[in-house]
Amino acid sequence: MSETAEPILEVRGVHKLFDGRQVLNDISLMVAPGETVVILGPSGCGKSTLLRVIIGEYTPDAGHVYLWGEDVCCAGPERLDKVRQRFGILFQSGALYSSMTVGENVALPLQEHTDLDAQIIEMVVKMKLELVGLRDFENLMPNQISGGMRKRVGLARAIARDPEILFYDEPTAGLDPIATSVIDQLIIDLRTKLGVTSIVVTHDMKSALRIGDRIAMLYNGEFIAIGAPDDFRDPTDARVRQFVEGLADGPIPLRVSKTDYLSDLLGIEKQDRP
Amino acid sequence: MSATSFVRLLERVGAQGEGLLTYLGGLGYLTLDALKHTLVGLVTRPRIKANETFFQMVRLGVRAVPIISLVQFFVGMTLSFTLAPVLSDYGQLDQLATVIAKAVFPQLGPLLASVVLTGFAGAAIAAELGTMVVGEEIAALRTSAIHPIRFLVVPRVIACILMTVALTVLANIVGTTGGGVIAYLVLDIDPWQYYHTAIDALIVKDVATGLIKGGIFGFIIVIVACYEGLSVSGGAGGVGRATTNSVVRAIFLIIAANCVFTALFYFVW
Numbered sequence: 001m002s003e004t005a006e007p008i009l010e011v012r013g014v015h016k017l018f019d020g021r022q023v024l025n026d027i028s029l030m031v032a033p034g035e036t037v038v039i040l041g042p043s044g045c046g047k048s049t050l051l052r053v054i055i056g057e058y059t060p061d062a063g064h065v066y067l068w069g070e071d072v073c074c075a076g077p078e079r080l081d082k083v084r085q086r087f088g089i090l091f092q093s094g095a096l097y098s099s100m101t102v103g104e105n106v107a108l109p110l111q112e113h114t115d116l117d118a119q120i121i122e123m124v125v126k127m128k129l130e131l132v133g134l135r136d137f138e139n140l141m142p143n144q145i146s147g148g149m150r151k152r153v154g155l156a157r158a159i160a161r162d163p164e165i166l167f168y169d170e171p172t173a174g175l176d177p178i179a180t181s182v183i184d185q186l187i188i189d190l191r192t193k194l195g196v197t198s199i200v201v202t203h204d205m206k207s208a209l210r211i212g213d214r215i216a217m218l219y220n221g222e223f224i225a226i227g228a229p230d231d232f233r234d235p236t237d238a239r240v241r242q243f244v245e246g247l248a249d250g251p252i253p254l255r256v257s258k259t260d261y262l263s264d265l266l267g268i269e270k271q272d273r274p
Numbered sequence: 275m276s277a278t279s280f281v282r283l284l285e286r287v288g289a290q291g292e293g294l295l296t297y298l299g300g301l302g303y304l305t306l307d308a309l310k311h312t313l314v315g316l317v318t319r320p321r322i323k324a325n326e327t328f329f330q331m332v333r334l335g336v337r338a339v340p341i342i343s344l345v346q347f348f349v350g351m352t353l354s355f356t357l358a359p360v361l362s363d364y365g366q367l368d369q370l371a372t373v374i375a376k377a378v379f380p381q382l383g384p385l386l387a388s389v390v391l392t393g394f395a396g397a398a399i400a401a402e403l404g405t406m407v408v409g410e411e412i413a414a415l416r417t418s419a420i421h422p423i424r425f426l427v428v429p430r431v432i433a434c435i436l437m438t439v440a441l442t443v444l445a446n447i448v449g450t451t452g453g454g455v456i457a458y459l460v461l462d463i464d465p466w467q468y469y470h471t472a473i474d475a476l477i478v479k480d481v482a483t484g485l486i487k488g489g490i491f492g493f494i495i496v497i498v499a500c501y502e503g504l505s506v507s508g509g510a511g512g513v514g515r516a517t518t519n520s521v522v523r524a525i526f527l528i529i530a531a532n533c534v535f536t537a538l539f540y541f542v543w
Contacts, residue, residue: 055417084419095414098406112320112420 006069008033008165008197009054014063016049016221023049025221027063033164036191036198038208041218042243042252047201048092050218051169054199055089056080067165085113087165088158092173094150096142102129102153103138109160128156132186148179155186159196166190168200172207180207187211205244209233217243219252297523304423304501308431311424320424327429334395334430335437339444341394342387346445349382350374350452358461370463371471374453379480380487380539383446384438385532388491391438392524396499399430400520403503404513412504427500431493438492439485446484483539490535491528498524 009031016024023046031037041047052058054065056072065072067083075083096105106125110116116124129135132152142150151171158166168187172180184207190196202208208215209229216226217240225232225240235241242250257264315322353374361367403426406412415422450472457463502520506512 057413057417081419081421084417089414089417091410091414093410095410097411097414098409099402108420109418112418112425115319 006033007031007066008068009199010064010066011050011054012064012066014050014053014060014065016046016053016058016060018049023221024053024060027218027221027223029216029223029226031197031199033197034191034195035213036187036200036211038200038202038212038215039218040203040205040208040215040243042203044256045218046221047203047218048169051167051199051201055087055167056084085161086163087167088161088163089167090151090154090158090169090171092170094142094147094154096150096153096157098142100141101138102134102140102142102145105142105153106157106160109157113161124160125156128160129153131159132156133182148175151175151183155183159190162194163196165197165199168198168202170202171200172202172204180204183207184211205246219243300505301497301501304427304504305497307423308427308497308500311421312428312432315424315428320420322424322428322432327432330429330433331437334391334398334434335441338391338394338437338441342390342441342445343448345386345390346378346383346449347452347455349386350378350449350454351456353377353382353449354453354456354461358457367461367463368467368471370457370461371450371454371468372475375450375472375475376480378449378453379446379476380484381532381536383449384442384484384488384491385528386449387441387445387488388438388495388528389525391434391441391492392495392521392528395434395437396495396520396524397517399434399496399499400503401513401517403500404506404516407504407506408509408513422504427504430500431496434496435489435492438495439488442485442488446481479539479543483535483543487532487535490531494527494531495524498527 007030009029011027011029014024014027015022027050029037039047039050049058053060054067054072056065056075059073063073068086070079070083072080072083096102097108100108103122103125106128107121110121110124114121125138126135129138132155134149134152134156137145137149137153142153145153155171166187171183171187175183187198187200188211191198198211200208200211209232212229214227215229215232216223217232218224219239225235225237232240232244235244239251241247242252248254312322354370357370357373358367361370361373403412406426412422415425454463454465454468454472457468458465499520502516502523506516508515
């Protein structure tokens with residue numbers, strides 16, 4: 001079997017419960033090398049949880065996650081570490097190390113996992129920061145730069161060791177339209193120029209249509225649609241349509257409480273209402 | 275007392291006991307983890323960062339020198355004032371230095387230095403690590419295959435143990451000197467006589483047990499602080515709770531350990 005036919009990431013039958021609530025229900029997904037897969041969905045649908053299960057932060061209650069054929073869920077710490085050195089993650093807030101400068105943040109993966117000497121590391125840091133447009137910011141602390149800049153530094157750190165897969169958790173959340181386009185273009189460039197596989201969790205529809213090779217929509221812990229961006233431009237499923245077009249009314253409810261409103265307000269049981 | 279309320283009392287006592295055992299067990303696991311990573315980090319790459327360890331030593335120890343000196347100086351002076359009348363009554367005022375040295379070197383030096391350091395260093399470590407947990411920095415480290423224990427805990431453990439021993443030495447000297455200052459200024463005891471009496475009175479056991487206990491207390495401070503910090507949940511409130519708990523619990527464990535080790539040295543040395 002040729003290398004290119006093997007999926008680089010395979011999620012098989014993953015279930016995850018939190019406090020008895022089923023957050024992920026029988027999730028399966030295969031990602032080919034070099035693909036950009038976008039995982040979409042309304043808030044609270046389980047997308048961040050799915051991402052954390054894939055990177056090994058959470059253990060699923062059932063099912064498996066295979067990265068390069070290695071089962072992430074039951075790998076020992078050494079094998080898990082080897083897998084983790086081959087991917088990079090951009091967390092929603094950037095998750096920069098607040099006690100280190102921008103330059104030190106980007107340099108850390110290189111210092112910890114390679115034998116490169118300090119001058120080379122400095123060069124690589126400059127290269128990665130140049131890619132995200134922040135080359136002169138090395139000596140600033142994370143709390144001295146804006147949220148959007150922190151995300152870009154987080155991306156520079158995630159690509160410091162040229163990983164084969166990149167995971168993005170809401171990369172464009174809270175960014176202005178220009179910064180959003182910049183990040184989108186970076187994600188596309190990383191695929192076209194470096195062949196990086198990208199898994200992007202987002203609820204930005206525009207970004208998703210722009211960057212995705214395939215889009216998977218998650219709702220209530222299940223995939224309700226998986227396909228190419230064109231399939232999402234005129235969807236048949238009412239829930240998908242509501243999300244894609246950004247409609248307030250539709251099958252996806254705004255209010256999620258399960259009790260009767262008037263009874264709750266008046267503090268009486270439903271059958272006792274006048 | 276009725277049967278049900280007695281059972282409920284038993285349940286509560288049992289729950290507290292279980293909680294304590296779970297806590298000590300958690301500290302034990304963290305200790306073993308830290309030990310493993312220290313040994314591994316001395317031999318294989320990635321090594322323990324010496325720079326980071328020195329930085330922590332300055333932050334946790336060197337910066338505490340003024341406050342510990344002040345505290346111990348006051349303690350020494352207070353001891354002089356307290357003991358002088360009692361010793362006078364027995365005509366033993368010339369033995370003031372003996373009593374002070376015997377009180378400070380094995381007991382008050384390590385104990386009070388550690389209690390001050392718990393507030394100074396322990397709270398800071400717990401707050402820092404707790405804030406890192408809340409800001410997803412620990413998750414970022416873990417998922418980039420940088421082990422948080424090796425990267426964060428080990429340098430702090432090494433730094434805190436070394437600095438607590440060093441600060442115990444300082445505390446012992448400053449405390450005894452504080453007593454000597456009052457002995458000279460108020461009680462007309464010649465400083466050289468005070469010094470020689472103190473030196474003659476001290477035996478190896480006094481100094482050694484004080485230093486050993488200092489090391490143990492330093493370990494308690496840092497391991498409790500790291501445990502509390504790394505198990506934070508619940509945002510800023512959680513960080514606040516962790517900071518308070520790290521100080522209160524460490525002080526309790528230090529005082530309990532002091533009693534245990536003093537008793538041990540009494541019987542065994």
